[in-house]
Amino acid sequence: MTQNNHNDNSYDIIVIGAGISGLLSALALSKEGKKVLILEKDSSVGGVCRSYEVDGYRVDTGPHAITRLESGPLRELMDKYFDVVPQFVPFGKYYVRAGNRLEPFPWSLKDWLTFDIIPKKDRLLLMKSLFDMFYMLSMGKDLSTVSIADVLPSEISSTTRRFWDYLSYFMLGTSMKSAPVSRFIDNKCHKQDDKLSSIPYAGKIYNLLISEGATDQKYPKGGIQSITNCILSSFPKNRVEIKTNEQVTGLQTSDTNAIKGVSTEENNYNCDTAVYSGFASDLPNLISGLPEDYTRNLMRIKKVNSLTIWLGLTKQFFSNHGSEMWIDSDPYTWAVPTSNYDPGLAPAGKQLVGFATVLPEKYNPAEARKKALDVIIQTSPEIESHIDMVHYQELIPEKAAWSLDSSFGDVKTPIKNLYTVGTDAEKRSMGITRAAYSVLRCLRIMRSEKVL
Numbered sequence: 282m283t284q285n286n287h288n289d290n291s292y293d294i295i296v297i298g299a300g301i302s303g304l305l306s307a308l309a310l311s312k313e314g315k316k317v318l319i320l321e322k323d324s325s326v327g328g329v330c331r332s333y334e335v336d337g338y339r340v341d342t343g344p345h346a347i348t349r350l351e352s353g354p355l356r357e358l359m360d361k362y363f364d365v366v367p368q369f370v371p372f373g374k375y376y377v378r379a380g381n382r383l384e385p386f387p388w389s390l391k392d393w394l395t396f397d398i399i400p401k402k403d404r405l406l407l408m409k410s411l412f413d414m415f416y417m418l419s420m421g422k423d424l425s426t427v428s429i430a431d432v433l434p435s436e437i438s439s440t441t442r443r444f445w446d447y448l449s450y451f452m453l454g455t456s457m458k459s460a461p462v463s464r465f466i467d468n469k470c471h472k473q474d475d476k477l478s479s480i481p482y483a484g485k486i487y488n489l490l491i492s493e494g495a496t497d498q499k500y501p502k503g504g505i506q507s508i509t510n511c512i513l514s515s516f517p518k519n520r521v522e523i524k525t526n527e528q529v530t531g532l533q534t535s536d537t538n539a540i541k542g543v544s545t546e547e548n549n550y551n552c553d554t555a556v557y558s559g560f561a562s563d564l565p566n567l568i569s570g571l572p573e574d575y576t577r578n579l580m581r582i583k584k585v586n587s588l589t590i591w592l593g594l595t596k597q598f599f600s601n602h603g604s605e606m607w608i609d610s611d612p613y614t615w616a617v618p619t620s621n622y623d624p625g626l627a628p629a630g631k632q633l634v635g636f637a638t639v640l641p642e643k644y645n646p647a648e649a650r651k652k653a654l655d656v657i658i659q660t661s662p663e664i665e666s667h668i669d670m671v672h673y674q675e676l677i678p679e680k681a682a683w684s685l686d687s688s689f690g691d692v693k694t695p696i697k698n699l700y701t702v703g704t705d706a707e708k709r710s711m712g713i714t715r716a717a718y719s720v721l722r723c724l725r726i727m728r729s730e731k732v733l
């Protein structure tokens with residue numbers, strides 16, 4: 282894919298990687314008047330924000346709920362830079378499944394008190410843990426160093442333990458043993474700047490009392506590719522060039538340690554600024570002279586691995602408008618019937634469901650697939666005879682797990698005019714929302730450094 286060729290191979294800005302964070306960066310920068318080249322190693326753009334056809338079904342690269350959509354970072358970027366915006370459908374409720382029991386996720390303390398999947402005794406014990414946390418906060422304890430497992434009372438049941446372990450994997454990509462408590466009570470305030478606000482936990486604690494659920498979460502009609510397509514359609518004419526099948530193999534710097542060019546197997550390009558959206562931990566292979574402590578930090582980043590099984594079903598098995606969290610399955614499973622949001626994603630009368638699981642760091646793909654499919658069939662045996670299509674995806678939803686024993690990169694790098702964006706560059710929220718936060722921060726830093 283190539284749009285608008287520049288003859289002299291010189292650009293204001295080169296964006297490396299055409300996932301959502303690279304594309305959002307390119308859109309914002311081109312709308313701000315810059316000539317931008319995007320280099321993507323794959324044959325298509327979108328990274329893990331794509332949809333494609335399989336046997337008449339339209340599957341996404343993993344089932345997605347787009348969070349903080351009313352007033353979060355993606356909304357800010359859409360309002361400012363998109364010419365066309367996707368049509369979003371409410372994501373509905375999150376249901377928690379344990380065995381045959383299915384109940385809406387308890388978003389508020391009021392719901393928590395009547396959430397029967399968790400034994401009553403545990404619910405009360407967990408209220409005590411919550412008050413213990415308030416006490417720790419009031420004593421100035423840093424809750425980003427305390428794990429969920431640390432604050433759970435020892436006497437709680439295995440169901441309650443699995444519930445919190447599930448949430449830790451779901452929200453942070455890690456087990457509750459290394460999931461920091463702070464992530465569950467961080468401030469939802471979108472307009473905060475680089476530093477957390479002076480009352481970082483106030484937003485979440487307030488939410489605990491009054492939350493009505495995932496009201497600001499939505500799904501884009503046509504699949505998540507619609508978001509990517511809207512970005513592509515919004516690029517200003519003649520200011521963005523995209524080259525696919527071109528892997529960046531090196532970044533060049535000047536004597537003053539500023540970025541001056543980017544090379545691939547085929548070409549060398551000149552630029553004043555580069556935005557890198559691949560794995561931050563790959564940077565030391567692309568550029569020489571990075572400070573040792575910077576490189577060491579990047580090497581401590583742990584990525585998240587996921588397996589999604591897409592099933593096309595000849596019958597509507599999931600009738601709720603929402604998704605299911607299977608807290609007692611092994612592996613933990615998130616079931617999302619995407620065709621309930623947009624029937625056009627499946628052939629008439631059929632249902633498309635994505636079952637997403639988190640994979641361990643090391644795994645055997647064939648065994649992992651079999652185990653995950655067995656879980657689906659054990660949970661709902663009737664499904665087996667109604668399977669019309671099976672499609673597997675092993676993908677990396679987030680380039681950095683948010684855990685006590687791993688690290689994050691940063692938008693700002695030690696190289697002048699080299700910035701990184703993506704889910705390992707910003708420690709806030711998750712997935713596409715996190716990627717969008719990183720892009721907003723990149724733009725802010727560029728403005729402060731007079732790149733913009």
Ligand SMILES: Cc1cc2nc3c(=O)[nH]c(=O)nc-3n(C[C@H](O)[C@H](O)[C@H](O)COP(=O)(O)OP(=O)(O)OC[C@H]3O[C@@H](n4cnc5c(N)ncnc54)[C@H](O)[C@@H]3O)c2cc1C
Pocket residue numbers: 297298299300301302303320321322323326327328329330342343344345346347348527528529530558559560587588589637676677678679702703704711712713714715716
């Ligand atoms: C199962 C699953 C469920 C998910 N659920 C949700 C959800 O509910 N909500 C949500 O918001 N998000 C969700 N996500 C995550 C979300 O899709 C990703 O976090 C987001 O799309 C990542 O975007 P990115 O641009 O940071 O990274 P990527 O999409 O990984 O893009 C990086 C791009 O850079 C390219 N690249 C890398 N190195 C080079 C190089 N050297 N040269 C050229 N190109 C290079 C890659 O090929 C890729 O295209 C989910 C993902 C999965 C897999």
